[in-house]
Amino acid sequence: MRGQGRGGFRQASALEATLHACNEAATWAASVAFEKEARRPLELRKHTYAEIRVRWGLGAQAAQHAIKKTCDAYTTLKANLRAGRYGRPGSRRHARASGRPVVFRSQAAQPYDDRMLSWQHQARTVSIWTTAGRLKNVAFTGQAGQLEVLAAHRQGKSDLVFQGGTWFLIATCEIAEAAPNSHPVGLLGVDLGIVNIAATSDGARHCGRRINRKREQDRNLRSKLQKKHTKSAKRRAKRYAGKEARRNKDINHKISKRIVAEAERTGRGIALETLTGIRERARLRKPQRVKIHSWPFAQLGSFIVYKAKRARVPVVYVDPACTSQECSQCHHTARGNRPAQAVFSCRVCGFVEHADHNASHNIRQRGWMVWVCGAQSTAPELTLIA
Known part of the structure; x- marks a missing residue:
């Protein structure tokens, strides 16, 4: 106003x-x-x-x-x-x-x-x-x-x-929900992670090292301000927290918009991991715990869902267990298949791929099986704030 x-x-x-x-x-x-x-x-x-x-x-x-x-x-x-x-x-x-x-x-x-x-x-x-x-x-x-x-x-x-x-x-x-596309030609798998916030089965990776460096700077500044215990430091920390939250929200909007636009353009649906309990399931080192707790994955998932509903793109949820350790080609599953954070190398068939993209392929394949079996979108009802 x-x-x-x-x-x-x-x-x-x-x-x-x-x-x-x-x-x-x-x-x-x-x-x-x-x-x-x-x-x-x-x-x-x-x-x-x-x-x-x-x-x-x-x-x-x-x-x-x-x-x-x-x-x-x-x-x-x-x-x-x-x-x-x-x-x-x-x-x-x-x-x-x-x-x-x-x-x-x-x-x-x-x-x-x-x-x-x-x-x-x-x-x-x-x-x-x-x-x-x-x-x-x-x-x-x-x-x-x-x-x-x-x-x-x-x-x-x-x-x-x-x-x-x-x-x-x-x-x-x-807004009245439009009927989703009931005959998608396939699914776009989306893997959510720490180094790359989102990686798709098409080979796209969103928000890599540059964003994570900025997140590290945010955490360091927040830590310094919290240690001072002064009123001015508290005011600055509060103001900066709002700025950080708005920046993260903007990034999530941009990522979700690109993912949904690609699925809509190619006539496909979207396969997502079930995010419930993601923080409790993760077994990570202390620095990685800080990273996974500091990014609003649920917000990103909700943005993808409501944008997909508006675009008539169906959404399927799958069990994320072992998607990073399973080979998307021969489906051999073992911890040794992932020798490094960004590398996937199957010990049985020799398939080599970026680890996040391999996981997104597994999510896409699991999502397609879920879709074929008839368990379609489990996304919540659409409510928009204008």
């Missing part, structure tokens, strides 16, 4: 005050939920709704969303605790996460429904509720393709976000 002159400044001030009020109310509701163990919307509403309306001046819908946001945060926290993302029960990190109320940042995203936000797509403006009253004729912009998708497919709530000095409205768009 954007504004001009004094009007734009007044709009930004009203939106900022609204975010602060909504998040202060949500933080207070979180403390009440923690104290009274009321983690469900209906139950928490009885304890907080009236006071939120009076104390922070929120409208009925805004108060409801603040309460719902609080309950969703506790649901997410419970799931993360159960999944072990805060360590084992009894550990210091687990106790710290579970032993205190949830706190929201003053500029955390606030959901808006159609009663609080209306879109005028022809004029490219919105009318949005704030604590200072309803703002009308607030201009918004975006790429031409994004605006078309927004006008045709927007559904449900939108989130108001302030990031990097710019205001965003993140709208959820639901």
